[in-house]
Amino acid sequence: EEQLVQSGGGLVQPGGSLRLSCAASGLIFSTYAMSWVRQAPGRGLEWVSTISTSGGSAFYADSVKGRFTVSRDNSKNTLYLQMSGLRDEDTAVYFCARGDRLVDVWGKGATVIVSS
């Protein structure tokens, strides 16, 4: 079964940092671009970032550019999102998802709460 298992959410103070992980199983991880999508409480879906298969290219929403860094380790079948300079408005459930134009398999989400 194709699965994305997420970890790393939590409570962090404004200005702090957090790293999310997304471990893939049942799929050939290295052959897929991967994306992060977030959902603020009671709100809709917002695309955050996408990384190419090799990790050589990465794309970001303007709202996180310069603060978030997406990366991947194909030897570990794992996707990461390093978040720094966190703001109240970054509070959300963060989903990892397989793909870029055609995101299909989704993780269960990791909750990030930015609060003092």
Added chain:
Amino acid sequence: DVVMTQSPLSLPVTLGQPASISCRSSQSLVYSDGNIYLNWFQQRPGQSPRRLIYKVSNRDSGVPDRFSGSGSGTDFTLKISRVEAEDVGVYYCMQGTHWPRTFGQGTKVEIK
């Protein structure tokens, strides 16, 4: 950025009756390869999104055939031929043609 506008935002439906959700994009979603990267997702309460339709009209494996997608250019529609109780949730369109990727605001489907 490409703005995806869904309507209606709330859709009360009687069980067994049809439902239709519109999604309009502010720019053409035709990519240089000729494909239109327009996806539809269902998000049931407390769950992750689930893709139903990709590239306008292709139904994902395991998706009931009461769900169908259509459209072209900038105007797209998701139809449910006969709504069932398990269809309750929020439906989102998403374009994968342009950067940044963008989603519609979501349409909440509920049973009358």
